[in-house]
Amino acid sequence: MTNTTTATAQAALSTIPPDIRCAQDYERLAQQFMVLPHYEYVAGGCGRDITVAANLNAFALWAIYPRLLRDVTAGHTRLTLGQQAFPHPVFMAPVAFQQLAHPAGEIDTARAAQAMRSCMVSSTLSSVRMEDVAAVASNGGSPRWFQLYFQPQQNDTLDLINRAVNTGYSVIVVTLDASIQAASLRAQRAGFRMPQDCVAANLRDHTAPANITLSPGESRVFQGIMRDAPTWKDLEWLMTQTSLPVWVKGVLHPDDARALQNMGVAGIIVSNHGGRSLDGAPASLDALPAIRAAVGTSFPLLLDSGIRSGSDIFKALALGADAVLIGRLQMYALSVAGALGVAHMIKLLCEELEICMSLAGCATLKEINRGALVRCGTSATSTDFPPHDNSHE
Incomplete structure (x- = not known):
């Protein structure tokens, strides 16, 4: 079995596997549909995967209060961010090189996003040109x-x-938190190498990166790799080059969030890059409440990293997010059943969220707040963090 984009342990299915009972089941099945090095690369983060584990564990530290006798029959999951309306808060994260999971790559993800009316964030490092993704969406x-x-x-x-x-x-x-990225140890040990036919299609016509020349005593990292890393001046320049809203992804520190808000960015994505940037960074969910407190109740915030279920989405919204982005589950579902799998995964997450909202007595996203959660092992509802408005309407 060769390490190419078309070599898979099992060809993607044209139907939903009968043993899929929840969105996270796609993670289990993906190991049968991706060659091992590809799976290990997708599942891993960087280094020893400390932050990957922290992202998952952070959700397990919170429990959701069930509430009684609440009428949720007029319930919905609609929200508005800026001038855009969305039917639900489940977005597709910008995952690179999706042909590692399925030959159609980002095209099938775009088809699924279109069918489920989910916002797809297309990556610079897509294995399909942005124009082709847009044509589908x-x-x-x-x-x-x-x-x-x-x-x-x-x-x-x-x-x-x-x-x-x-x-x-x-x-x-x-994205501002990934100036240096290295495959996790688990991916390296599995022998992962980016296949020659899996390339960043958006960059084919761009200038080839120059070879790094270092003077004696210079660091390969500081004076080498970080030579082209963006700075605040680069972000200021970017915001003068387009009239489109500019969001920043990769924020974990409240001081950075406040500075970005003051600069005029349209919104922030609280993210540790799924554990693929700094191994040992805090879980995105753990960083979220302080960032919400820093930017106020109505500034748009999204969150990614570690979401595997509708209850995870509920917890993210309760702690300050307006919507979430799904990364690895997107790749797992894509590998199992292509566009159909991704669409089904989104549907399952939305239904899991609606069930959670109903039992917690929240008819709308606006009603989900910190008071809906309790820290595991405690009995009192904390009021450490202010409520926020998830509707922006």
């Missing part, structure tokens, strides 16, 4: 955002922005 009017990585050459960054605008993307999401 535009058929049903599904909202689409473009995730941007700053390029070493400013003209190349500007090219990506202009292409996103011209293709109908409505938001630019710039």
Whole structure:
């Protein structure tokens, strides 16, 4: 079995497997549908996967209060962010190189997002051109955002922005926490190598990265890899180059969140890159309440990293998020059943969230707040963090 994008342990199915009972079941089945090195790369983060584990454990530390005699028959999961309305708070995260999971890659994810009216955030490092992703998403009017990585050459960054605008993307999401990325030890031990036919399609016509030349005594990291890392000046420049709303992804510290808000960004994604950036960073969920407190009750916040269920989504909303982005589950479902699998995974998450809301007595997202949760092992409802408005309406 070779390490190519088309080699899979088992061909993706054209129907939903009968033993899928919840969204997280796709994680279990994905191991049968992806070659081992690909699976280990997707499942792993970086280093020893300390932050990957922390993301999952953070959700387990919270319990949800069931509430009695609440009428939720007029319930819904609609929300508005900026000027955009969404039917539910389940977005598709910008996952790179999706052909590692399925030959159709991002095309099938876009089809699923369109069918489920989920916002898809398309990655700079997509294995399919942004124009091709947009062509699929535009058929049903599904909202689409473009995730941007700053390029070493400013003209190349500007090219990506202009292409996103011209293709109908409505938001630019710039990721700022991944200047250095390395495969996890588990992926390295599985022998993962990026297949030659899995490339960043959006960057094919861009300037090839220059070889790093170091002077004696210079660091390969500080003076080498970090030479092209973006700074605050780069973000200021970016915001002058487009009229689209600019969101920032990769925020964990409240001081950074406050500075970004003051700069005028449209929203923030609280994220540790799924544990793929700094191994040992706090769980995104753990960082969320302090960031919500820093930016106030109505500033748009999204969260990713570690979500596996509708109850996880509920907990994220209760602690300050307005919506969430799904990363690894997206890849797992894609590997099992292509577009159908991703659409089914979104449907399951939405239904799991609705069940959780109903039993917790919350008819709308706006009613989900910190008072709905209790820290495991305690009996009192904390009021450490202010309520927030999830509706933005």
